[in-house]
Amino acid sequence: MNGNGTHNVVRLVDVTKVFRMGQEEVHALRGVTLEIKAGEYMSIMGPSGSGKSTLFNMIGALDKPTSGRVFIDEVDVAQLDAYELAWLRCRKIGYIFQTFNLIQVMTAIENVTLPMIFAGMGRDEYMDKGMELLKLVGLAERFQHKPAELSGGQQQRVAVARALANDPAIILADEPTGNLDLTTGEEIISLLKELSQQRGVTIISATHDIKMINVSDRVVWIRDGRIDRIEDREKLQVSVGQVF
Amino acid sequence: MAKTIDRQIVLPWRQVIRISFNALRARLFRSMITTSTLVLAVAFLSYTFAVYAVLEGLWPAADVALQDKILATGFTPTDGHFGTTAKDRWLVVLSLLVCTVGIINAQLMAVTERFREIGTLKCLGALDSFVIKLFVLEAAYQGFLGGAAGSVLGVGTAVLTLWARFGFPVISHVPAVSLGVLFVKSSALAVGLSLIGVMYPAWVAARMQPAIALRSEP
Numbered sequence: 001m002n003g004n005g006t007h008n009v010v011r012l013v014d015v016t017k018v019f020r021m022g023q024e025e026v027h028a029l030r031g032v033t034l035e036i037k038a039g040e041y042m043s044i045m046g047p048s049g050s051g052k053s054t055l056f057n058m059i060g061a062l063d064k065p066t067s068g069r070v071f072i073d074e075v076d077v078a079q080l081d082a083y084e085l086a087w088l089r090c091r092k093i094g095y096i097f098q099t100f101n102l103i104q105v106m107t108a109i110e111n112v113t114l115p116m117i118f119a120g121m122g123r124d125e126y127m128d129k130g131m132e133l134l135k136l137v138g139l140a141e142r143f144q145h146k147p148a149e150l151s152g153g154q155q156q157r158v159a160v161a162r163a164l165a166n167d168p169a170i171i172l173a174d175e176p177t178g179n180l181d182l183t184t185g186e187e188i189i190s191l192l193k194e195l196s197q198q199r200g201v202t203i204i205s206a207t208h209d210i211k212m213i214n215v216s217d218r219v220v221w222i223r224d225g226r227i228d229r230i231e232d233r234e235k236l237q238v239s240v241g242q243v244f
Numbered sequence: 245m246a247k248t249i250d251r252q253i254v255l256p257w258r259q260v261i262r263i264s265f266n267a268l269r270a271r272l273f274r275s276m277i278t279t280s281t282l283v284l285a286v287a288f289l290s291y292t293f294a295v296y297a298v299l300e301g302l303w304p305a306a307d308v309a310l311q312d313k314i315l316a317t318g319f320t321p322t323d324g325h326f327g328t329t330a331k332d333r334w335l336v337v338l339s340l341l342v343c344t345v346g347i348i349n350a351q352l353m354a355v356t357e358r359f360r361e362i363g364t365l366k367c368l369g370a371l372d373s374f375v376i377k378l379f380v381l382e383a384a385y386q387g388f389l390g391g392a393a394g395s396v397l398g399v400g401t402a403v404l405t406l407w408a409r410f411g412f413p414v415i416s417h418v419p420a421v422s423l424g425v426l427f428v429k430s431s432a433l434a435v436g437l438s439l440i441g442v443m444y445p446a447w448v449a450a451r452m453q454p455a456i457a458l459r460s461e462p
Contacts, residue, residue: 057455060367062367062453062454062455062458063453063454063455063456064453073249075248075249080249081251082371082372083251083252083371084249084250084251084252085252086252086366086369086370086371087249087250087251087252087369088249089366089367089368089369089454090252090368090369091250091369092249095367095368097458101360101363101364101367101458102364103361103364103365104361105266105267105270105271106266106270110266114365114368115368115369117255117259117263118252118255118368118369118370118374119253119369120253120255162368166369
């Protein structure tokens, strides 16, 4: 499950998504073709309403495309049944959200261990690993705290630990720094970067946080449901200078 | 490297029971609000039946003065036995109908406000069947607790009011067995009603695409 840099961990082929809002049709995605390599740190940038989050949901198999195909590890997601989809979401992908989405009634350790329970791990095993993950994100001593008793940054750290629970090949982050202050946001970004470098995890992050650009291997710019441009790391510095 | 997608395991009941129990415990106050309609309807039902059960227990042991007192209050035995009248049963059925609508409404609200949580659970690998089991079990606990609370309330009120009216013999001749049976029946009925209430919301919640569930406002 590590990146050898050659195979595509995610591949989108001409993906479109249309939402029906009453009489109106909203074209959130108008044909996106994209390949993401294993081990890559990729950011999806774009203004709000550009289709970023919709694209995020497509990559994460959280919603069905109206047309086009989504491959994860070269498996067509549309061909999977409910059990296989659940397995994919449980083992292959770790999700991080702007609003953290921790289960409010559960403690930090319960939140982190939940994906491992779903994966069928034994209690000793998942408790050990849960504590290890909380240690990794620097929250080991707060394992008994509920989300409401943690700061935004701490909640997002718990969410990062939870995303790592089943050693996913991909971490999908939807505006992970959107609800955090500058410093806390930077901490989360560097934590993600570390994970990508040390564990070879593919990180895909929808964002409009400029700080994300500095750590990304590639940046995909989305505009009006289409890919505007894709930039590699080398070119990034130049274009960032131009745009901002 | 061939990477196949495996199939997610179905979580054993033991785990589902543990998770649902903890979820209910953590949300006890909210659950009590959801269940309040049920508690009141069951209390009304068990009160109605308990009054006649207590009188049944009291009547054979009562002396003439007490029997006269009972008759004077408006209770009339048919063939020497006390039982619900057609009007009583009609009122009970009506109250249960109102309660069913109430509990469906309450469960719909309770489940709707947890859409995001459901979306999150699905992202973490929960199967649709897990979501359904979670809500069904929670509703069963709620039904049982609400039913137990309601029947204790109803039976308690019946015994106390009759005691206040007819004095100590009511307590010394309490028909424990038939009140016990009433308690079990009322609790079972409450569980049933609670389950009816949660079926539709749970089904809707379980079938939602995670993306849509996550988008909903808490």
